[in-house]
Amino acid sequence: MPLNGLKIGCLGAGAMAEALLSGLIKSGFPPDYLYASDIHQQRLAFLQKKLGINPEQSNQGLVKAVNIVVLAVKPQIVGQVLEETGEFFCSGQTLISVAAAVPVKYIEKFLKEPVGVVRVMPNTPCLVGAGASALCAGTYAGEEDLRRARAIFSAVGRVAEVNEELMDAVTGLSGSxxxxxxxxxxxxxxxxxxxxxxxxxxxxxxxxxxxxxxxxxxxxxxxxxxxxxxxxxxxxxxxxxxxxxxxxxxxxxxxxxxxxxxxxxxxxxxxxx
Ligand SMILES: NC(=O)c1ccc[n+]([C@@H]2O[C@H](COP(=O)([O-])OP(=O)(O)OC[C@H]3O[C@@H](n4cnc5c(N)ncnc54)[C@H](OP(=O)(O)O)[C@@H]3O)[C@@H](O)[C@H]2O)c1
CATH class of the missing domain: 1.10.3730.10 (ProC C-terminal domain-like)
Structure with missing residues (x-):
């Protein structure tokens, strides 16, 4: 597993987070290095029991605990969650957003430091390890951020890279x-x-x-x-x-x-x- 030693946390622990966490574990990633936060504590308890991952009581705690944050809340919640956590992201961390239709620039507005943001458009077959995901780099995302994102989404399917202006086309083709x-x-x-x-x-x-x-x-x-x-x-x-x-x-x-x-x-x- 090419992400050895890095901690990954899903902010929002719904269907997409579960698919990614399960895919990573199936591909050999140790559950000890996986984290999740959610407004529903019972959801975290369920994932802890099922997958052996670490539940985090708060979104801020999650951001402070991991190297890679996967932002996996519904698009309309993204602003609220980044308002709460944006100041805790540090450069060297990777922020991967799977929120459909949310532009990189919108996410970067909430961050105090130059954090590597990667926007990903996955699709529902990620739930069975056969997803089709496309990703694009944010302003400060370097090769290491892209490598991290590729490794995570390769665990649940196939990955392509595109420029951000093509993300709507990705949504129209593989997302929908x-x-x-x-x-x-x-x-x-x-x-x-x-x-x-x-x-x-x-x-x-x-x-x-x-x-x-x-x-x-x-x-x-x-x-x-x-x-x-x-x-x-x-x-x-x-x-x-x-x-x-x-x-x-x-x-x-x-x-x-x-x-x-x-x-x-x-x-x-x-x-x-
Ligand atoms: N599912 C897919 O196949 C798919 C495909 C492409 C892209 N995406 C993107 O992936 C993201 C997640 O989708 P999903 O289907 O996994 O959604 P989901 O099942 O609704 O999961 C999101 C989770 O986050 C929780 N949440 C709500 N507000 C929160 C907060 N303030 N802090 C922490 N957690 C909070 C939600 O609780 P509540 O249910 O109470 O709101 C829910 O448990 C979306 O942005 C979507 O656009 C999903």
Whole structure:
């Protein structure tokens, strides 16, 4: 584990914090070096029992105790929490924010020292170790801050780096993407049912097909169009299906979904600039 000797604390101990803490432990990070704070003490007691991490009674205590703080409260709480803790951050610490649509500059306004801030947009499959996260560096974030952030999010999936102006696009694609995939999965399951399969069998085959296709594309590094061509024979079944998808405007619809979600994300972040 490349973060040996560093203490990591989640400020806000909800779903995302639990996914990150569990992922770090599964990848070999010692729970003794993991901390969390939350307004719900029973939530901290639950995570202490389940994962063996250290509960911190206060957000300020957490900031003072660790080298890396993962800010994991809801976006609308970020200002309030940084108002309370901002003055306790020191240079040398890394502040990683996963708060959707909250710009780096907004976070930095609350800090007294030049702290390395890294903004990350993860997605819900982090909960099962298959997340897609994109990160960008703040004004004072150096290579060490980025290395720390990469190591944490690699424990729960795959990581890409982008400039901050592309974070809305990330939100529209991979941040919102699980919702699109679940809709496609539900529709494929219904389609299997319509073709005569039981719901259980249709779901299993549809979900495993989505997973398998993504795994093949990632592991082979092949262009998806080439992989599609491998399944498509002259006058065969797949090309008939593809023809129907083209007729329904699948590509156009997906492109529109991502650009609408991107536009909405930039509207939300503009309020915090
Ligand atoms: N979940 C995801 O897959 C996902 C994906 C991308 C980005 N994110 C980002 O991750 C962040 C956390 O999301 P989440 O889904 O983990 O949210 P969550 O489950 O609501 O977790 C946040 C936790 O922080 C607690 N909290 C509220 N005010 C606090 C305070 N002043 N001090 C300390 N703790 C406080 C919350 O309590 P209450 O419930 O009582 O408010 C809750 O237990 C959000 O900013 C979100 O945009 C999440």
């Amino acid at each position: 993407g699980p919702a699109y995939m679940f809709m496609i999965l539900d529709a494929l399951t219904d389609a299997g049912l319509r073709a005569g399969l039981s719901r259980e069998v249709a779901f299993l085959l549809s979900a495993q097909t989505m997973l398998g296709a993504a795994k093949m594309a990632l592991e082979s590094g092949e262009h998806p169009a080439r992989l599609k061509n491998l399944v498509t024979t002259p006058a065969g079944t797949a090309i008939e299906g593809i023809f129907a998808l083209e007729e329904g405007g699948l590509r156009r619809t997906l492109m529109k979904a991502v650009s609408e979600a991107t536009r909405r994300s930039s509207e939300i972040s503009a309020r915090l600039k």
